């Protein structure tokens with residue numbers, strides 16, 4: 001898998017990288033502390049060894065030198081100090097008599113304040129006439145920094161070993177974390193991404209007797225339940241759609257008879273109705289029948305769309321003509337409420353590949369809403385043109401408006417709002433949601449802008465790619 005595809009599991013913010021960061025810090029800190037402790041001890045041991053070596057050299061010199069001091073044999077004293085040159089650590093040596101006068105010396109006189117210079121002071125004693133006699137002192141000064149080179153070599157070797165240990169430790173811990181947590185988490189995330197992107201519900205292949213194992217098991221169980229639930233839902237959705245389709249069909253047949261015959265009665269096709277009341281009844285029957293038919297058609301549409309069975313039949317559509325013919329259909333209502341309608345249509349709009357019937361249904365829904373929710377003498381404006389290279393049609397009215405908090409709700413099926421201000425108006429609350437879904441099916445969008453008491457603008461947008469499909 002590429003890091004691009006599963007950014008979540010591979011990115012900087014993964015659990016693995018966080019754990020790795022903590023491991024690096026902890027392991028290096030522990031090893032560095034251990035290193036310092038070890039090297040300090042080694043340094044102490046080396047220092048002790050050096051001091052013991054020089055002490056024993058000094059001790060071996062004491063007896064012969066004491067003798068020569070007693071004899072005041074200055075030449076032998078000088079010779080006695082000569083072997084010190086074999087030991088590069090020695091820098092200076094003095095042989096002094098009891099008065100502190102220097103009898104012989106080795107090396108250069110030093111400023112002995114350097115912390116590297118260590119001084120060994122031995123009392124020179126000799127046995128004379130059965131008595132121990134102090135004859136002077138031997139002072140040897142050596143430089144302990146002769147150890148530094150050796151120390152550096154050790155530091156390098158130890159450092160290298162330490163680096164190798166750190167590497168192995170890190171690898172082992174990273175590998176373990178990856179095996180125990182990384183792998184199951186990655187599989188889990190893959191399954192979640194699959195479910196999100198393609199609705200495929202995959203079981204996660206992992207079992208371990210720890211929290212992760214428990215989590216994966218719970219996730220798998222939930223997946224199973226979800227699959228069963230979705231299957232049930234699909235079945236019942238299909239049953240619902242079938243029922244609605246059948247019901248609608250069953251209802252439409254008698255309705256057509258009711259509408260048809262009431263129309264004949266209104267027109268008094270086969271003779272007079274007699275009483276004036278009957279004429280009005282016939283008109284009412286027809287109106288109610290029409291309303292029921294619209295309702296049934298809307299319900300059939302929304303259930304088809306929701307079941308994914310609403311098929312678009314696309315053809316070349318001339319927006320100008322479509323708008324004009326829709327206005328014609330609502331002319332009577334416009335006249336009744338004396339609403340003034342104006343159009344603002346950009347010249348030479350291209351033809352679009354659309355499902356003419358359903359787009360006309362959208363326009364009719366928007367227009368009849370505007371008429372329904374606009375008081376007498378109001379104004380409606382229809383605009384068509386380009387907006388950000390997309391084609392747009394908008395219906396703007398001076399009606400009652402929709403409260404801001406209701407804007408989302410009115411797009412849902414059966415939602416009608418503000419019952420206080422238009423309780424008496426008929427409708428099912430399906431028009432906007434059907435229109436919105438038809439626009440979605442076309443790859444477009446529907447947007448509502450409204451201000452309570454001022455008016456409403458509902459706009460539909462057809463995306464750019466529709467323009468390119470124009471034949």
Ligand SMILES: Nc1ncnc2c1ncn2[C@@H]1O[C@H](COP(=O)(O)OP(=O)(O)O)[C@@H](O)[C@H]1O
Pocket residue numbers: 365369370373397399400401402410415416417418426427428429430431432433456
């Ligand atoms: N132009 C408009 N002015 C004010 N309110 C509107 C307008 N268009 C829609 N509405 C509100 O949105 C609701 C839903 O509209 P719609 O889905 O067409 O259902 P219906 O027209 O059957 O009530 C309406 O009941 C109304 O409250």
Ligand SMILES: [Mg+2]
Pocket residue numbers: 365368369427429430431432
């Ligand atoms: Mg409506």
